[in-house]
Amino acid sequence: DQQVKQNSPSLSVQEGRISILNCDYTNSMFDYFLWYKKYPAEGPTFLISISSIKDKNEDGRFTVFLNKSAKHLSLHIVPSQPGDSAVYFCAASYNTDKLIFGTGTRLQVFP
Amino acid sequence: DTEVTQTPKHLVMGMTNKKSLKCEQHMGHRAMYWYKQKAKKPPELMFVYSYEKLSINESVPSRFSPECPNSSLLNLHLHALQPEDSALYLCASSRRDRSTNEKLFFGSGTQLSVL
Numbered sequence: 001d002q003q004v005k006q007n008s009p010s011l012s013v014q015e016g017r018i019s020i021l022n023c024d025y026t027n028s029m030f031d032y033f034l035w036y037k038k039y040p041a042e043g044p045t046f047l048i049s050i051s052s053i054k055d056k057n058e059d060g061r062f063t064v065f066l067n068k069s070a071k072h073l074s075l076h077i078v079p080s081q082p083g084d085s086a087v088y089f090c091a092a093s094y095n096t097d098k099l100i101f102g103t104g105t106r107l108q109v110f111p
Numbered sequence: 112d113t114e115v116t117q118t119p120k121h122l123v124m125g126m127t128n129k130k131s132l133k134c135e136q137h138m139g140h141r142a143m144y145w146y147k148q149k150a151k152k153p154p155e156l157m158f159v160y161s162y163e164k165l166s167i168n169e170s171v172p173s174r175f176s177p178e179c180p181n182s183s184l185l186n187l188h189l190h191a192l193q194p195e196d197s198a199l200y201l202c203a204s205s206r207r208d209r210s211t212n213e214k215l216f217f218g219s220g221t222q223l224s225v226l
Contacts, residue, residue: 004153034214043115043201043217044154089153098167099215101153 003027004092004102012108019077021105023090026071030092034099035064035075038087047088048075080109117202117218125226126192132221134185134202142207143185144215145177148199160185161207192225199223 004025013019021035031052036044050057050064050073057064063076077084090102115136124130134143142161146154159167160179168177174196176188185202199222203215 032213036217041199041220041222043117043203043219046214046216049214093213098156098159101155103153104151 004100006102006105008105010106013080015111016079019080021075021088023073023102025092029094032093033073034091036089082109085109115216115218117221121222123224129190132187136204140204140206142205144203145187146201194225197225
């Protein structure tokens with residue numbers, strides 16, 4: 001049973017426009033959410049996180065929104081750059097030991 | 112130093128071989144993790160060490176044997192693996208501070224092929 005889902009396996013966005021990546025979860029116990037970026041044959045790199053007590057967190061071009069009632073979070077990248085092309089994983093946890101990853105969305109930013 | 116270093120980067124082994132994956136961090140983190148990632152799938156948790164003690168084993172087969180010799184090192188000993196064990200093995204660490212939420216720092220992984 002996949003507790004964290006990213007329903008869009010891929011997304012293609014023009015450079016300079018906004019990229020919106022979505023993530024849904026089923027476990028209401030999750031209280032901490034993260035986004036990771038991953039290039040092929042490399043480990044995931046942390047991007048941004050949000051606690052369940054907040055509904056928005058910003059860091060530069062990256063903003064994460066959390067809608068607890070809908071069990072939904074999204075990552076906004078503005079403006080998108082070609083270097084943002086990678087696979088993006090959302091992840092969730094409800095204690096400090098286990099991190100559950102979503103299925104991933106491949107983002108391609110074209111010129 | 113904000114890196115998690117994994118060696119080797121690539122490993123090819125036969126089903127009768129014994130090999131070890133190594134992971135090292137010098138960030139003073141007290142939790143270390145092994146994840147396994149198959150192609151086009153999310154990383155899946157295998158083991159967690161907290162303060163050098165095994166705290167989580169996600170029902171991993173005994174042909175995978177983790178070891179944490181000290182707070183900076185994490186090994187994964189491999190023996191009698193199957194071809195379906197071929198995957199990217201990721202090591203991660205975190206601060207393990209209960210007062211704050213944790214983020215994991217990942218190494219670049221070991222790409223393992225079992226023939």
